[in-house]
Structures are given as structure tokens and as C-alpha cells.
Amino acid sequence: MVTPAGTLALLHTSPVHVPVFDGLRDRYHPGLVLRHLVDEELLRRARSSGSDAVAGPVAAALAAAVADGADAVLCTCSTIGGTAERQAGALGVPVLRVDRPMAAEAARYRRVVVVAALRSTLEPTVSLIAEESGPEPSFVSTVVVEGAWELFEAGDRDGYLDAVAASVDRAPLSEDSVVVLAQASMADAVERMSTRRPVLASPRLGLAAAAEAVAASAAVRAGRD
Structure with a gap:
């Protein structure tokens, strides 16, 4: 286009x-x-x-x-x-x-799992999904990838993306759930995941x-x- x-x-x-x-x-x-x-x-x-x-x-x-x-x-x-x-x-x-278009897409699902490397990102992302939800709000759970941000700050991009991907693959996901990667820096981790559930990234x-x-x-x- x-x-x-x-x-x-x-x-x-x-x-x-x-x-x-x-x-x-x-x-x-x-x-x-x-x-x-x-x-x-x-x-x-x-x-x-x-x-x-x-x-x-x-x-x-x-x-x-x-x-x-x-x-x-x-x-x-x-x-x-x-x-x-x-x-x-x-x-x-x-x-x-x-992240607003991503949140709007996530709000179409019954269950949303928000994954972040920074806790400060969770509240804005969860609030945005709630804002975009209709009369039947999605059930939102959150996952913090412990240690991932330290890898990002150290310049270890592969380690960071691998940690994000592994965290998503370990998450208990139901057939009506979608994964939301709360930070734009996480987007390339999608290619490293084995989950069959939809994974949304913002960029x-x-x-x-x-x-x-x-x-x-x-x-x-x-x-x-």
C-alpha cells in the first residue's frame, strides 16, 4: 500500500x-x-x-x-x-x-494475557484494553517476564526475545485467549514462540x-x- x-x-x-x-x-x-x-x-x-x-x-x-x-x-x-x-x-x-490498535483487536477476545518486561507497562495496557472493550469486557491476566528488561538494557536482544518467547510458551492459554505483547520491543519474539494462540504486537x-x-x-x- x-x-x-x-x-x-x-x-x-x-x-x-x-x-x-x-x-x-x-x-x-x-x-x-x-x-x-x-x-x-x-x-x-x-x-x-x-x-x-x-x-x-x-x-x-x-x-x-x-x-x-x-x-x-x-x-x-x-x-x-x-x-x-x-x-x-x-x-x-x-x-x-x-498500542491502541492492538488493544482494540485484543478486546475482541474473551480472555487476554498481557505479557510485559516492565511492570510499569501493565497498568496502562490493561486499562487501554478495558477502554476498548464492549459491554462484555474481556478477562485480562498479566505476566511479567522476570529478568527480561535487564537483558534488554544490557543490549542482549536475543536473550531478551528468547525470554519473552519462553514466557509466552509457558503461559497457560485457553482456546478463547489471545496474547498481548505490551511493549513494542517484544514484537520480534513472536517468531520464536511455539504457541498456537494468536499473539498481538503493537508496531x-x-x-x-x-x-x-x-x-x-x-x-x-x-x-x-
Whole structure:
């Protein structure tokens, strides 16, 4: 699918996401311009002091991206995604969190198992799934992959992905359940799993939604020019 010309700014809390989203853009959305903003301190502060503690820096980063010509912004960090999303009204362009489309898909299932390497990611993800649920909410359980984040921070990507995959394969899954990988960095672990249940990751779904938002926003901006 060729995406109409437009610019998407992505707010990351780790540089590992840059090649992932570049690859997805090249494969699914050629023509979409990506501008990557990486600030690892945002996640550290959010983990230690809560997501409200980074509201100011997040707002400033997004405002700078819009001033630089972004037609939409995508936050790829689940921990601060809600904080970013709330800036949309002030910025005048779409601000998306990467995990919302994934949560909407997960809410279609009766049972959801949320897997995270960081405990700080669990509450935002579970809340988002509840927000996307209909009149019969899904039953949500959570799994923390102990020790996985330390592997990620040490740069051991294979060890990190193997730990995530092994945790999912050990999880007791019923025939009506779906697995949600709460962090974008987990996406490549899907290829290392043996489970037969559906496993949802956020990058591809989130970028697709953002590409649509860019096209709509760019069209509106063109109409004003």
C-alpha cells in the first residue's frame, strides 16, 4: 500500500525502535516520511515518578515535532502513551499511542494475557484494553517476564526475545485467549514462540493507524494552504 506524502514523527524511549519502524514503513507504507525522536530519559523518569512526571517534556517534544512539520505523532512507548495521547487537543494534529490498535483487536477476545518486561507497562495496557472493550469486557491476566528488561538494557536482544518467547510458551492459554505483547520491543519474539494462540504486537498495527492519520491530516493541511 502506497501512503500519500506526509510526515509522521515518532517518539521513542529507546533507539532500538528506529530500524523496526523504518522496516515496517518500507514494507507497508512507502512514501511515508518518518522523523524519529528518541529520549530514553522519559521512560526512566516515568518508571521512577509516574507518567505524570513526564507530561511537560512529552508535550514539549511533541510540540517541537509539529512545529517541524509533522502531520501526526506516534508514541511507541506504552508506559507514556496515554500521556502523549492527551496532548492532541493542544497540538492540533493526531497524536496516537502505538498500542491502541492492538488493544482494540485484543478486546475482541474473551480472555487476554498481557505479557510485559516492565511492570510499569501493565497498568496502562490493561486499562487501554478495558477502554476498548464492549459491554462484555474481556478477562485480562498479566505476566511479567522476570529478568527480561535487564537483558534488554544490557543490549542482549536475543536473550531478551528468547525470554519473552519462553514466557509466552509457558503461559497457560485457553482456546478463547489471545496474547498481548505490551511493549513494542517484544514484537520480534513472536517468531520464536511455539504457541498456537494468536499473539498481538503493537508496531505494525500502530504504524498502520498512524499512516492513516497522517494521510488525513496532510490532506487537511493541504486544503488550508
